[in-house]
Amino acid sequence: xxxxxxxxxxxxxxxxxxxxxxxxxxxxxxxxxxxxxxxxxxxxxxxxxxxxxxxxxxxxxxxxxxxxxxxxxxxxxxxxxxxxxxxxxxxxxxxxxxxxxxxxxxxxxxxxxxxxxxxxxxxxxxxxxxxxxxxxxxxxxxxxxxxxxxxxxxxxxxxxxxxxxxxxxxxxxxxxxxxxxxxxxxxxxxxxxxxxxxxxxxxxxxxxxxxxxxxxxxxxxxxxxxxxxxxxxxxxxxxxxxxxxxxxxxxxxxxxxxxxxxxxxxxxxxxxxxxxxxxxxxxxxxxxxxxxxxxxxxxxxxxxxxxxxxxxxxxxxxxxxxxxxxxxxxxxxxxxxxxxxxxxxxxxxxxxxxxxxxxxxxxxxxxxxxxxxxxxxxxxxxxxxxxxxxxxxxxxxxxxxxxxxxxxxxxxxxxxxxxxxxxxxxxxxxxxxxxxxxxxxxxxxxxxxxxxxx
Numbered sequence: 001x002x003x004x005x006x007x008x009x010x011x012x013x014x015x016x017x018x019x020x021x022x023x024x025x026x027x028x029x030x031x032x033x034x035x036x037x038x039x040x041x042x043x044x045x046x047x048x049x050x051x052x053x054x055x056x057x058x059x060x061x062x063x064x065x066x067x068x069x070x071x072x073x074x075x076x077x078x079x080x081x082x083x084x085x086x087x088x089x090x091x092x093x094x095x096x097x098x099x100x101x102x103x104x105x106x107x108x109x110x111x112x113x114x115x116x117x118x119x120x121x122x123x124x125x126x127x128x129x130x131x132x133x134x135x136x137x138x139x140x141x142x143x144x145x146x147x148x149x150x151x152x153x154x155x156x157x158x159x160x161x162x163x164x165x166x167x168x169x170x171x172x173x174x175x176x177x178x179x180x181x182x183x184x185x186x187x188x189x190x191x192x193x194x195x196x197x198x199x200x201x202x203x204x205x206x207x208x209x210x211x212x213x214x215x216x217x218x219x220x221x222x223x224x225x226x227x228x229x230x231x232x233x234x235x236x237x238x239x240x241x242x243x244x245x246x247x248x249x250x251x252x253x254x255x256x257x258x259x260x261x262x263x264x265x266x267x268x269x270x271x272x273x274x275x276x277x278x279x280x281x282x283x284x285x286x287x288x289x290x291x292x293x294x295x296x297x298x299x300x301x302x303x304x305x306x307x308x309x310x311x312x313x314x315x316x317x318x319x320x321x322x323x324x325x326x327x328x329x330x331x332x333x334x335x336x337x338x339x340x341x342x343x344x345x346x347x348x349x350x351x352x353x354x355x356x357x358x359x360x361x362x363x364x365x366x367x368x369x370x371x372x373x374x375x376x377x378x379x380x381x382x383x384x385x386x387x388x389x390x391x392x393x394x395x396x397x398x399x400x401x402x403x404x405x406x407x408x409x410x411x412x413x414x415x416x417x418x419x420x421x422x423x424x425x426x427x428x429x430x431x432x433x434x435x436x437x438x439x440x441x442x443x444x445x446x447x448x449x450x451x452x453x454x
Contacts, residue, residue: 010049012037033405034412041068044433046417055416057441059430062231062263064294066343067432073293073339080335089117089329096334103341104300108273109281112302116321117329121262122156124286124299125224127323129160131303132222132256132284138310138319146216148209148223148255151186154232155224155260164224167233182216184209184223188236190375190386202242206249213253222256222283223249227274228379231263235384235426237377243278256283256307262299266290266340267350267431270357270380283307293340294430298333349431353381359435360427363442372453384426385445387453397423403452410448418445425449 013035021027036054040047044067046054056064066073084094101115116131118124129147136144149155149164156162162170163178171178185208192201213220227243230236250257259282264274268290271277275285284307288299313319327333343349357380367385368376374394375386387404389397397403404420411418418425418441425445429438 009034010037012049033409036412043067043069044430044437053415054412055429055433055437055441055444057411057417057427057429057445058419059290059428060294061289062268062428063289063292064430065266065290065340066293066349067430068294070293070343070432072343073295073336076335076339077295077332080332084331086327086330086332088326090324094329094331094334096331096338097329100334100338100341101300103338104287104302107341107344108285108302109275111281111304112285113305114303114308116301116303116323117334118288118299118301118323119325119327120156120297120299121260121286121288122158122161123325124262124288124301125155125161125164125258125260126158127301128224128258128260128284128286128303129164129222130323131301131307131321132258134321135256135307135310136221144219144221144255146182146219146221148182148184148212148216148220150225150230151183152188152230152233152236153183153186153224153226154230155226156262182212182220184212186230186236187238187242188230189238190236190377198239199241202239203245206242206245209246210249213249213255217253217255220253220255222258224258224260226260226262227264228269228277229264229274229382231382232421234386234421234424235377235382237379237382237384240278243275243280247278247280247282250283258282258284258286260286262286262288264379264382267344267353268379268381268428270350270354272344272350291340292333292336293343295336296330296333297327298330298337353431356431356433356435356438357381360438360442363438364427367446367449370449370453373449381431382426382428384421384424385449387423387425387449399423406452407445407448410451411444414444414447416441416444418448 037049038046039049044056046056104115105113116127118127147164151166153166155164159177164181166183185205187202187205189198259275261273265287285302292298311319311321360383361378364376367373371391372387373385374388377384389395404423407425408418408420
């Protein structure tokens with residue numbers, strides 16, 4: 001079955017394809033799939049160079065929390081540009097970096113009172129992995145060199161982050177460059193047995209993790225998970241009971257817990273941070289994406305005073321943590337993040353999101369009866385629809401049929417950005433979306449699913 005693409009292009013797209021190599025993209029696709037040339041962005045909408053508008057249903061890779069060009073964040077950026085553009089954070093400091101760290105310490109789960117800045121999500125994961133290993137080294141346990149990750153996990157695409165990622169396409173391609181993680185079976189509720197509750201399945205998967213730690217605890221530095229939703233792995237969702245049990249197991253076996261909230265943090269799952277739903281505090285908390293409201297690259301790794309103390313020593317001890325990049329703690333990015341935090345403080349963001357999430361759930365519910373939909377799942381402002389060839393057996397469509405791409409192309413025709421994860425159609429809209437825009441988003445997706453599965 002051929003894939004038809006909308007009959008529009010632009011001079012800017014033509015120039016782009018002559019010089020730009022795009023991320024996570026088979027560039028050959030753009031011989032038939034249009035390259036959108038975006039000229040303006042405002043709220044939940046993007047406008048291309050020809051004046052066509054598109055609802056940004058994925059928040060531009062999950063970054064634009066409050067929509068594009070939120071006036072408070074724009075004003076803060078303009079003000080900061082008149083003060084400090086950039087200074088290195090080695091041997092110097094500045095008000096936005098300090099104030100942001102103070103706000104993050106107040107907002108995040110208990111005992112996370114030190115902040116290390118990086119530049120993106122993968123960078124934050126690299127920092128957490130290195131810091132955990134280095135902590136054990138400084139404590140005389142240098143053989144703790146292994147990391148436990150969940151099956152189907154995704155934590156980024158730099159070498160360390162990719163090493164704790166379990167996506168076959170990446171691992172089969174780059175395996176010679178990667179270290180080998182210990183993989184624990186995922187608590188993904190989609191995998192549970194008929195009649196088994198998500199909570200019971202999560203508890204059963206904790207038993208598998210216990211067996212793994214029983215065998216390897218002396219070699220393990222940390223367990224890394226995305227709390228509640230394994231996002232880029234297919235929007236796989238699981239019960240908070242797994243996080244509670246995971247925290248207990250990490251304490252019992254004396255290994256660190258790294259919570260990768262790069263995608264799920266800042267209100268996405270219904271609470272400010274996903275860990276809150278299990279009432280746990282990790283040893284490391286990785287934050288990025290929505291941190292700056294989708295304006296500039298910035299990430300932060302939160303950790304404890306006890307971990308920080310393992311590196312605090314005389315210079316000659318050689319215990320200092322070794323990680324940096326040129327734009328660490330950039331003042332402009334930190335100022336954007338400060339305004340993002342202020343919006344959460346000043347406005348009833350989470351309360352509004354609860355109403356929007358309920359509306360989204362109501363509109364998606366009929367898709368559960370679609371003959372080619374195996375699952376409709378949701379965690380706050382994240383929702384996903386799993387397309388399958390056979391509903392009864394959950395047999396997947398062959399990947400080369402690219403059914404999800406057909407939904408994406410239909411979305412472009414109708415004016416909505418619905419970028420799938422394989423055959424999973426997901427929604428992660430900005431928090432400024434209206435109920436009417438949710439209606440439109442789901443309507444377009446439903447039409448696209450009908451067309452893709454015909």
